[in-house]
Amino acid sequence: MPGRPARPRTAPLMDHAASLPFLRETLLFLALVGILIPLLQRFRINQVIGFLVVGVIAGPYGSGSLVAQFPVLSVLTFPSQEGVHALADLGVIFLMFLIGLELSIPRVWELRRWVFGAGSAQVLLSGFLIAALAWMFGNKASVALVLGLVLSLSSTAVVMQLLVESRALATPVGQASFSVLMFQDVAVVPILIVVELVGRESGSGLFQKLGFQVLAALLVVVLVLALGPRLVRPLFRTFARRHQPEVFTALCLLVVLSIGGATAAAGLSMAMGAFLAGLLLAETEYRHEVEITVEPFKGLLMGLFFMSVGMEIDPREVLREPLWLTASVVGLLALKAVVAASVLKVAGLKRGQAIEAGLLLGQGGEFAFIVIGTAMAAGTLTQSIGQFMFLVVSLSLLVTPLAARLGHRVGRWIDAESLQHQHEGQESVLPRATGHVVVIGFGRVGRMLGEVLAAQAVPFIAVEHDGDRAARLREQGFPVYYGNAARIELLRKLKLDEAASLVVTMDSPSAARRVVQAAREQAPHLKIFARSHDEAHARELEAAGATRVVPEMLEAGLLLTSHALGSQGLGAGDIEGIIAAERARRSGAEVGWR
The missing domain is CATH 1.20.1530.20 (Na+/H+ antiporter like fold)
Structure with missing residues (x-):
């Protein structure tokens, strides 16, 4: 329209030099890392030496000094440091x-x-x-x-x-x-x-x-x-x-x-x-x-x-x-x-x-x-x-x-x-003694377990996904850390290979299954005890690698049943047999000690 000032032209999107400085150097570095790290691990070469040598080869005094004679080498060179x-x-x-x-x-x-x-x-x-x-x-x-x-x-x-x-x-x-x-x-x-x-x-x-x-x-x-x-x-x-x-x-x-x-x-x-x-x-x-x-x-x-x-x-x-x-x-x-x-x-x-x-x-x-x-x-x-x-x-x-x-x-x-x-000492966040217990989930069940372990002087460490709860428990003196225990990286930090057992008390069925599965992959011989919501969830946890699963609803129901049978005058031995048979029938043969 007449009288309207012309709109300024924007810079072209392909102006990489202005928008992404050192883009070529970044891409070259990422490509080298993708190739170099697996090779160093395969041949057991120290990564410090590997990166230093690559820096010499790809630097301005290595392939960079030959770019004038062989321009194709510019693709594999860091000309600017x-x-x-x-x-x-x-x-x-x-x-x-x-x-x-x-x-x-x-x-x-x-x-x-x-x-x-x-x-x-x-x-x-x-x-x-x-x-x-x-x-x-x-x-x-x-x-x-x-x-x-x-x-x-x-x-x-x-x-x-x-x-x-x-x-x-x-x-x-x-x-x-x-x-x-x-x-x-x-x-x-x-x-x-x-x-x-x-x-x-x-x-x-x-x-x-x-x-x-x-x-x-x-x-x-x-x-x-x-x-x-x-x-x-x-x-x-x-x-x-x-x-x-x-x-x-x-x-x-x-x-x-x-x-x-x-x-x-x-x-x-x-x-x-x-x-x-x-x-x-x-x-x-x-x-x-x-x-x-x-x-x-x-x-x-x-x-x-x-x-x-x-x-x-x-x-x-x-x-x-x-x-x-x-x-x-x-x-x-x-x-x-x-x-x-x-x-x-x-x-x-x-x-x-x-x-x-x-x-x-x-x-x-x-x-x-x-x-x-x-x-x-x-x-x-x-x-x-x-x-x-x-x-x-x-x-x-x-x-x-x-x-x-x-x-x-x-x-x-x-x-x-x-x-x-x-070399006894490691950069560990756990108690120095091995044989600790790892508790995943520190709600009502996890806290009860932690209090008993602490009273018996059993070393343990707990992980809680709720940040507020973890903060409150830390203030009360419990060794609780915030994090997502389903992540492999966090499980490695917990040193499962040195633990006596892992106890999973999480509320989320899917999260508990992922934790059990990941922990079993990290520590094939670790004893894993898990809490489940019902019999179906218990079978999922056992299939994922749990050593023993305790169905929450089942145990509460069986405990109430035992009290009811006791009120009818049955002896303690008879009640124990009935409850054991019912637990085995409802849990399934695969749920129990492995």
């Missing part, structure tokens, strides 16, 4: 969040002697020795200081991933390694400030800014730990009522990233904030459901992190200076392993355990890529030294799984007499 690094950082964040879920605030407080004692000793001794060696090789004092500080830190991502994969997080080696890594994460703040300010400001200016940043970081941590429980639990309790998985997932992501953002604003890493978020949720009844929700994100993004590390390795540079690089990597691993093993031995570990932990902590850390880049931008490190250090750290990460395996074997050989006790 910007988007890859952004997503890879999320992998470390979710890993630390899950580590926090596996621990608790009281448990971390118990480790404070190891964190601040062994952790500080390892960082200071390693940093001093590395700085002294760098200075002896002709580097300036400022350069030596930077190298000593950054190379004293180990890789939280790699070490914790290896501990989780080997189920060794709760062993003495795992707890000691975790304590050292916790202190290193805290030390990131002052180290980064020193690197940024060295050579730029006077000593008074440096220490003034350093003190301010440390105080701000400590204040944020205290606020998170003090206010977090008062906010997180009511928030989850409100949204858990809806029973919508997408809402629960969004809430998990909100908590992790918001607390991570708060710690990042205070100068700490987002990974440290994610760890604090995990600690807060570890004390709630939503712990298992959160673990299951976040686990897929962590696995994918951790793979992306290790691939991004592999992309930093230039095989041509390795070939140019093979001797110096090999000597530097071996020297770094050996020096840090000796220091860490010595510190942990003095702190109380057995000799074999200390050696195993030392070799596990010998590599450089992912934080080195940030610090070295900052030092290069500030002019503290030259381009050649910075690139050389990138390679040393990357290669040390690549060989860490092999060093960890060697350390485990050496430690086991040295401490052969105490091997059984080294």
